[in-house]
Amino acid sequence: MSGASGTGAVTGGMVCGHHHLYSALARGMPAPPRTPKSFLEVLELVWWRLDRALDLDTIRHSARLGALEALEAGTTAIIDHHSSPSAIEGSLDVIADACAEVGVRVVCAYEVTDRNGPDGAAAGLAENERFIRSGGRGLVGAHAAFTLSDATLDAVCGLATDLGVGVHIHVAEGEIDVPAGERLAGRAQDDWLLAHAVHLDRQLPGTVLHNARSNLNNAVGYGRPARWAEAGQRVVLGTDGIGADMVEEARVAFVAHRADDLTASPDVAWSWLEAGYDLVPEARDDQVTWTYSPMDPWHLAYTPGVRPTEIVVDGAVVLDANGPTRVDAAEVRAHAAEAASRLHARLADLP
Numbered sequence: 001m002s003g004a005s006g007t008g009a010v011t012g013g014m015v016c017g018h019h020h021l022y023s024a025l026a027r028g029m030p031a032p033p034r035t036p037k038s039f040l041e042v043l044e045l046v047w048w049r050l051d052r053a054l055d056l057d058t059i060r061h062s063a064r065l066g067a068l069e070a071l072e073a074g075t076t077a078i079i080d081h082h083s084s085p086s087a088i089e090g091s092l093d094v095i096a097d098a099c100a101e102v103g104v105r106v107v108c109a110y111e112v113t114d115r116n117g118p119d120g121a122a123a124g125l126a127e128n129e130r131f132i133r134s135g136g137r138g139l140v141g142a143h144a145a146f147t148l149s150d151a152t153l154d155a156v157c158g159l160a161t162d163l164g165v166g167v168h169i170h171v172a173e174g175e176i177d178v179p180a181g182e183r184l185a186g187r188a189q190d191d192w193l194l195a196h197a198v199h200l201d202r203q204l205p206g207t208v209l210h211n212a213r214s215n216l217n218n219a220v221g222y223g224r225p226a227r228w229a230e231a232g233q234r235v236v237l238g239t240d241g242i243g244a245d246m247v248e249e250a251r252v253a254f255v256a257h258r259a260d261d262l263t264a265s266p267d268v269a270w271s272w273l274e275a276g277y278d279l280v281p282e283a284r285d286d287q288v289t290w291t292y293s294p295m296d297p298w299h300l301a302y303t304p305g306v307r308p309t310e311i312v313v314d315g316a317v318v319l320d321a322n323g324p325t326r327v328d329a330a331e332v333r334a335h336a337a338e339a340a341s342r343l344h345a346r347l348a349d350l351p
Ligand SMILES: [Zn+2]
Pocket: 018, 019, 020, 081, 170, 195, 240, 241
């Protein structure tokens, strides 16, 4: 990712290896009924209430806002992991369309889980299958081993094999999911995306998706992603839904690495950013011109506010000095704010 043009350096587009575009409207949401005191309670009291309150309209505005913010940060490819138990069918099309409207690439997945009963699991599997068979770019999504029965996990693996795609799943994010190592051994394949792997007790085939800021935010611990990289495994950076500013995420991943190991170089976190091109190769050919030069890890680790001034995707300018060219950023934000109000009102009424 180097080369200079004019005043700012030019790189490929950034890749966000793990996102939840549905979380873009969560900011400012009503406080949970009580303060979560564990990782499981964060899921139960915050995210599993938010996802139930989503409908296709709020999914659309959330995805448009998330894609806009990605583009404004120089991120041209998002690997998304979606959940909306009250509006499953068609949800991946809504996300893909919203990203296309903004001009950002997206790889979709619907999060299969048993936490909403057998019908919920079946509907999740069906949405992945429908979307991918109709030509959508996707992976089979799965929440995490601890919310999946063996039968559902086997159905996820079977569908992914039938479709010829990988599985995008959370793995050992918290201590509650330590058994994931044993349960996914023999099931995971090289094309799987393993989000977090903080407490993973063995090496599994696939790519580890490291989400430094999210792991800090949920107090789940530091997974030492460098150990997987040193063992020859691919590690790619994601945000776990906290925006898609990958330069910022690399900076946080560096400081988390450094807090664990004073000898750590920012080259390591930056290499996890570059590895995103193994997952979405076309993003390497996108052209992002930045406000700064050089785009060198030792500069970026200590330089705030580096932003794109122009972005070219597939030969088309999708962002210039005036902002996004395909959408009106103010309109996207205004509609997202209205949708967030509706979503938050619905959340306040949820049991
Ligand atoms: Zn996640």
